[in-house]
Amino acid sequence: MRTKVAAVVGSMLIATSLLAGSGYAKPASQSQAGQASQKQKYVIAFQSSLPANYETLITKAGGKVLRALPELGGLEAESERADFLSNLSGVSGIQAANPELEYKLDEDTAAADGQPVTDIPQDADTYWPYQWDIQRITNNGASYKLETGGTVNSDGTVKHKAVVGVIDTGIDANHPDLKANFLGGVNFVPAGVDASETGDPSDIRDREGHGTHVAGSIAADGKVKGVGPGLGIRSYRVFAAEGGAPTSWIAAAVVQAAKDKVDVINMSIGGYDGIARYTYDGLKYNDVADMLLWKRALQYAVGRNVTVVAAAGNESLNLNDSNAVVDYMNQTYGYLGLTFKSAVKEVPGTLPGVINVSSSNKWSSDKIAFYSNYGSTIDVAAPGGDNGPVYDASRNLDERDFHYRTLSTWPTYLEPYFTSNLRGYALLHGTSMAAPKVAGIAGVIKAAHPEYTPAQVQALIKQTASDLGKPGQDPLFGSGEANIFNALSH
Incomplete structure (x- = not known):
């Protein structure tokens, strides 16, 4: 899933999955976005x-x-x-x-992007053998015997011990693997963005698939399993099928999730704010107001005992290298007349109070996924998948192997995603797929220890992470790859 920006200056927020390949934000002028006026x-x-x-x-x-x-x-x-x-x-x-910038989700066509996986049977009773990512961070399901996030009542309903709020593209609330754990949600996309948007606050139907995939990694309980198959899920939709997700919508969703008393918020969203002045066609701007709203929203949530998890982003950037980040911004947005010189910050992952998650892969304990951002701001890694070791070495698109991506739920009413021929399930990769693993871990920890504060939840996740990469804290994996069995056994 890629994004197109419908204005030209402001904060750069994108959904941080790699549903269609690059995952980079691409700005467009207002006229390109089809706006009749210069609003x-x-x-x-x-x-x-x-x-x-x-x-x-x-x-x-x-x-x-x-x-x-x-x-x-x-x-x-x-x-x-x-x-x-x-x-x-x-x-x-x-x-x-x-x-303020707006972002548009824009999927590539399947024909342009490799051969789909066809050896996973649609009619299988379980997809657990294909969930290498969940197997690894639950110690092959051993964590479920300690805590799932909820208990099943005699009538088959679930009593949820903790709830995760997913700020994303919505959810397929009737998906057979999700409906038992779905607790409702709120839509923040206003009327008129496209023909389907009426401004109905209860319209959380996932038009894109991203939010449903994320929710499955957290709390699916069916053919696929999430980290906490007993956790409750609330959906906060901030992306339309073709509309944008400005910071104000996301900030409003954070506030609402906190008011709804969720225990954890997952934001598989990320981007860049220019804190220092940058220029656009000779005029000077900065994103200070944007940054203030982000910080205030996060403080609001953490102050109400909500643990916040975010994806680190998919630009392969060392977030400590300010020159590299500024160069990336100028290379990506320079043709619009934008010029950045300093102080560009990745948000929300690098902000105080957030657990910032990089993406590990299936095949290496030394390398993170090729697309994942990294740096000293990374708290932990989690499996987000990639295209496999052959592609990693060659970067030849013809050598991608989608089996190395992560399998989770996909809206049953959408066509199969191009990486497989499955309906209702899809193979995706990105830090978007890594963050919800940590959000699920945080939710299960809260179910086991409801008295824990966000700082205590974060500390336990970091203390019990599997130490990959260089010994101790490192810029690729942070404290290591998060592991819920280790956390529950601590």
Whole structure:
């Protein structure tokens, strides 16, 4: 799954799976995005709480409030006026404001991307033999005997001891492997993004498949198994089939998940904020307001005892190498007239309070997946899969082996994903597939130890990780590959 950006400046947020190959964000101009007007969305952070007259302040500056975030002292606004930001600069109480990017999910066609796996039988009673990733981090299912995250009642329903909120593309709530653990959710995609979007807050139907795959890695209980097959799942949809996921929608989802008292939030989402000034066609911008909303949303969740897990990203970048990150941004967005010089930060994974997850693979205890970001900000790794050792050595697309990707749930109503001929299940790879393994581990830990704080959950995950790579903490695996059996046996 790749992303297209529908505006030209602001924070760079993308779904961090590699559903269709590269996984890189690709900006597009507003005209390319099919927008008739030159409306631009903005995020605005006030110094403290939203003032009572915030709508009047925005209107006077030439804008319109699209979404208020009172818990975070921020809002999303829209304006056609080129002087909107400068008008805001004179408003007392505003700490920062910047343009906001939107992202579009865009799948490649199957024909363009390798041969599908056809040796996994559709009618198998179980797909456990193909779940190398879940086998490894549960010690071949031994962890299930210690804790699954819930208990089955006499009537077949599940009493969930912990709940994981998935901020993503939605969910196939009726999937046979997920429905027993599905507890509801909220849609944050507004009406009009496309013909299917009515603004119904209960519409969490997964149009893309990403969120359903992520949810299965956490709590599937059927042909495939998640890390915690007894965990509850709540879905917070921030991606449309062809619409975007600006920071304000994601921040609102974080707040709602915390209000719903989930124990863990998984965000298989990541991107880059330019904290220092960057230029676009000679004008100077920064993403300070965007960063403030991220930090406030995460503080809101962690302050309410929610453990937050995020994917580290798929750009093969050393996140400690500021020059490499800036070079990546300029190479990727320079043709639009954007110029970055310094202080570009990966979010949300590198922010305080977040467990940042890199992607390990099936075949190596020394190498992480070829696409995975790395650096001192990595807390732990988890299996996200890749294309196998032959491809890793050659980088020849014809030598990819999709068996090395991770198998999980896929919407039953969507066509098979191109990596296999399976319906209802799919083989994917990406840090998007690694993060939910850690979110599932965090959920099972909370089921076993409901008194644990987010800091204690994170500490236990790191202390009990399997030490891969160089001995001790290292920039590829962090503390090692997370392992729920080790954590429960500690």
